[in-house]
Amino acid sequence: MNMLTEAAVERKLDTMDEQPAIKMRGENVTVHYGDTQALFDVNLDVPEKQVIALIGPSGCGKSTFLRCLNRMNDTIDICRVGGKITLDDENIYDPRIDVVELRARVGMVFQKPNPFPKSIFENVAYGPRIHGLASAKSDLDGIVETSLQKAGLWNEVKDRLHAPGTGLSGGQQQRLCIARAIAVSPEVILMDEPCSALDPIATAKIEELIDELRENYTIVIVTHSMQQAARVSQRTAMFHLGNLVEEGPTDKMFTNPEEKRTQDYITGRFG
Amino acid sequence: MTPGVLIIIVLVLTVAGYVLGRRRALALAKRDGARLHSLPGYYGQSVALFAAVPALLLLAAWLFLQPLLIENQVSTQIPNSAIPEGGARSLVMADVRRIADGLDRLVEAGSLGEDDLATMRADFSDIRGRLASIGVALGSNVSPAVFQAAKSYRSLNGTGSLLRNTAVIGVSLGLGFLAWRRVRPSMRARNTSETFIRALLMGSSLIAILTTFGIVGSLLFETIHFFRMYPAGEFFLSTVWNPQFRGGSTLGILPLLWGTFYVSFVALLLAVPIGLMVAVYLAEYSSKTLRSFAKPAIEVLAGIPTIVYGLFALITVGPLLRDWIAQPLGLGSSSSSVMTAGLVMGIMLIPFVSSLSDDIINAVPQAMREGSYGLGATQSETVRKVIMPAALPGIVGAVLLAASRAIGETMIVVMGAGAAARLGLNPFEAMTTVTVKIVSQLTGDTEFASPETLVAFALGLTLFVFTLGLNILALYIVRRYREQYE
Ligand SMILES: Nc1ncnc2c1ncn2[C@@H]1O[C@H](COP(=O)(O)OP(=O)(O)OP(=O)(O)O)[C@@H](O)[C@H]1O
Numbered sequence: 130m131n132m133l134t135e136a137a138v139e140r141k142l143d144t145m146d147e148q149p150a151i152k153m154r155g156e157n158v159t160v161h162y163g164d165t166q167a168l169f170d171v172n173l174d175v176p177e178k179q180v181i182a183l184i185g186p187s188g189c190g191k192s193t194f195l196r197c198l199n200r201m202n203d204t205i206d207i208c209r210v211g212g213k214i215t216l217d218d219e220n221i222y223d224p225r226i227d228v229v230e231l232r233a234r235v236g237m238v239f240q241k242p243n244p245f246p247k248s249i250f251e252n253v254a255y256g257p258r259i260h261g262l263a264s265a266k267s268d269l270d271g272i273v274e275t276s277l278q279k280a281g282l283w284n285e286v287k288d289r290l291h292a293p294g295t296g297l298s299g300g301q302q303q304r305l306c307i308a309r310a311i312a313v314s315p316e317v318i319l320m321d322e323p324c325s326a327l328d329p330i331a332t333a334k335i336e337e338l339i340d341e342l343r344e345n346y347t348i349v350i351v352t353h354s355m356q357q358a359a360r361v362s363q364r365t366a367m368f369h370l371g372n373l374v375e376e377g378p379t380d381k382m383f384t385n386p387e388e389k390r391t392q393d394y395i396t397g398r399f400g
Numbered sequence: 401m402t403p404g405v406l407i408i409i410v411l412v413l414t415v416a417g418y419v420l421g422r423r424r425a426l427a428l429a430k431r432d433g434a435r436l437h438s439l440p441g442y443y444g445q446s447v448a449l450f451a452a453v454p455a456l457l458l459l460a461a462w463l464f465l466q467p468l469l470i471e472n473q474v475s476t477q478i479p480n481s482a483i484p485e486g487g488a489r490s491l492v493m494a495d496v497r498r499i500a501d502g503l504d505r506l507v508e509a510g511s512l513g514e515d516d517l518a519t520m521r522a523d524f525s526d527i528r529g530r531l532a533s534i535g536v537a538l539g540s541n542v543s544p545a546v547f548q549a550a551k552s553y554r555s556l557n558g559t560g561s562l563l564r565n566t567a568v569i570g571v572s573l574g575l576g577f578l579a580w581r582r583v584r585p586s587m588r589a590r591n592t593s594e595t596f597i598r599a600l601l602m603g604s605s606l607i608a609i610l611t612t613f614g615i616v617g618s619l620l621f622e623t624i625h626f627f628r629m630y631p632a633g634e635f636f637l638s639t640v641w642n643p644q645f646r647g648g649s650t651l652g653i654l655p656l657l658w659g660t661f662y663v664s665f666v667a668l669l670l671a672v673p674i675g676l677m678v679a680v681y682l683a684e685y686s687s688k689t690l691r692s693f694a695k696p697a698i699e700v701l702a703g704i705p706t707i708v709y710g711l712f713a714l715i716t717v718g719p720l721l722r723d724w725i726a727q728p729l730g731l732g733s734s735s736s737s738v739m740t741a742g743l744v745m746g747i748m749l750i751p752f753v754s755s756l757s758d759d760i761i762n763a764v765p766q767a768m769r770e771g772s773y774g775l776g777a778t779q780s781e782t783v784r785k786v787i788m789p790a791a792l793p794g795i796v797g798a799v800l801l802a803a804s805r806a807i808g809e810t811m812i813v814v815m816g817a818g819a820a821a822r823l824g825l826n827p828f829e830a831m832t833t834v835t836v837k838i839v840s841q842l843t844g845d846t847e848f849a850s851p852e853t854l855v856a857f858a859l860g861l862t863l864f865v866f867t868l869g870l871n872i873l874a875l876y877i878v879r880r881y882r883e884q885y886e
């Protein structure tokens with residue numbers, strides 16, 4: 130049950146040799162929604178400039194963990210986070226941390242494409258504008274263009290930058306959301322099932338894009354597709370019932386996992 | 401038998417129909433060993449509906465038509481000679497009705513037998529006296545012709561009622577029986593009652609629509625009447641509003657429209673920003689507990705009768721504005737002013753704007769907020785740059801609805817802004833609005849058929865057209881907004 134082509138295996142083995150730096154680190158992370166606990170003492174490292182995939186059956190806490198990484202859970206009244214999460218060795222739950230700045234450094238792409246009801250240009254320019262990243266109109270144009278290019282959308286939309294973003298196809302909308310996230314030059318990009326609303330061709334495009342983005346960004350992706358995890362990630366973390374079951378290099382996880390639960394999940398025996 | 405008793409009888413038949421229909425369905429199903437198409441209750445319902453609805457409709461139609469027909473019939477019986485000099489046939493008919501009514505009561509009280517009445521003649525017996533003894537006072541002695549008419553009015557009414565009762569009960573029984581006969585297990589009783597209910601719902605909405613048409617129709621009719629007596633050009637273009645008792649008035653709508661828009665403008669200037677901020681606070685910032693207190697508390701404002709707001713304007717806001725602002729600044733010395741009415745009306749509109757906008761802001765998908773927070777935007781940036789633009793069309797709709805309320809408001813204006821029609825810019829002067837003048841022209845003591853009174857209808861129609869336009873615009877905008885997220 131090996132879904133990787135040989136070339137891909139080799140590529141992954143290459144990247145495995147050198148030990149990358151740790152970009153983000155979760156230590157004993159617990160999360161409660163009201164009285165129910167959703168995460169139990171999760172310890173997970175996010176390596177720099179790599180893609181780490183979070184997998185596991187529905188409701189196991191993948192999104193919850195992901196949303197801890199940019200404190201998106203702060204927007205939910207009943208949610209309480211315990212433990213420690215660091216970004217470049219700085220505790221992001223420290224009261225002195227500016228959440229707004231943190232979210233500019235740790236961007237997010239959601240499950241359902243959610244472009245603002247504005248033009249394509251305005252969607253991408255939104256982040257740079259509020260953070261004052263562009264001093265002149267030409268700077269802004271440049272940022273928008275490079276972001277759209279990096280998201281692989283430029284050629285499709287360059288003639289209609291002022292058409293509404295909601296008028297694009299689902300896959301294009303999702304790439305627009307990725308461009309929007311890239312535009313504020315984050316260091317980490319969190320993606321929560323970014324392809325679950327897309328067809329195979331749009332999915333393939335986004336996966337290709339993720340592979341390219343790895344060069345400059347650290348990426349954490351939640352996915353339900355084992356193939357996708359195998360295709361795009363270097364490391365994989367398996368969650369079950371709020372616990373981190375196992376974490377390791379992707380090819381090892383898929384060929385020779387240590388835990389039986391991982392084996393069972395990957396081969397489709399539960400979940 | 402009065403209509404009330406008749407209705408009760410029909411209802412009893414309905415209940416009986418329900419029970420019998422249900423029982424027959426069950427019995428037949430058992431006898432034939434067949435499966436019922438619908439639940440047994442539906443068979444009962446279909447019989448009940450046939451027993452009730454047509455009979456009640458017939459009754460309603462009868463109650464409406466019978467008096468008209470009998471009036472007609474009887475009024476032709478009255479010779480012209482029986483109508484007093486300078487009087488009208490309708491006045492005589494009113495007498496006829498009252499005499500007939502009195503006779504009914506005499507018979508009921510037992511002081512007059514039916515046989516006696518048949519032979520009784522107006523010129524021989526003191527009818528006026530006897531009627532007065534039971535509390536029916538007549539202006540003059542009863543002439544034989546009128547008495548005769550009253551008697552035939554009575555007997556026609558009696559026959560009519562008898563016919564009515566028989567017909568209604570007959571229809572109820574007959575159709576109920578037919579429906580009962582039709583009951584068999586394979587009958588699609590569920591669908592029958594569905595059809596009936598659909599017709600019922602459709603009928604109700606038809607009533608609402610027809611009423612609107614009726615209102616517009618009557619306004620239109622009187623307005624046309626008005627424009628026959630008064631030139632339309634002058635009505636719409638004259639800048640003077642000066643009605644006279646003795647005719648020769650100038651009835652220009654412009655000062656009134658100006659007052660209406662000025663007061664509404666001041667009101668919206670207050671209500672829209674405050675209402676919006678309240679809505680944003682409630683929807684985006686407040687905690688759940690605070691919201692559950694604050695929202696109903698603000699909505700209480702919407703439940704206060706406008707006359708109470710009017711009192712507030714008259715005794716508190718008006719004098720306050722005059723003493724502290726208008727007089728010191730030399731802008732006027734009247735406590736009734738555009739400002740007074742506008743501010744108080746604005747307060748009244750705050751919950752209106754805030755409640756609608758709150759709903760609209762809440763309807764902006766959570767994904768929009770998360771998208772914005774995820775890019776590192778603060779809460780107020782998110783509100784200003786994402787939520788407000790997304791909610792804008794809906795908010796415009798809410799504001800337009802508030803505007804059409806402001807335009808139609810009367811009480812606060814009468815008590816806050818006064819009744820002087822004036823075209824001016826000073827907001828501390830008294831002015832008045834279209835609605836106020838509609839009331840004062842209609843309740844004035846000029847003759848109904850004079851332009852001074854009929855102008856009220858033209859004013860009303862103009863106002864109706866304005867608010868209708870605003871409402872249509874608002875609905876259009878709100879609808880377009882809905883499409884955006886579905
Ligand atoms: N806003 C919330 N309020 C209360 N409970 C929540 C909330 N969000 C998530 N939960 C609970 O936390 C647990 C983990 O949910 P989470 O969304 O992280 O799962 P998931 O692994 O992302 O699942 P899926 O694959 O279906 O997206 C679940 O039991 C869920 O019911």
Ligand SMILES: [Mg+2]
Nearest residue numbers: 191192193321
């Ligand atoms: Mg999830």
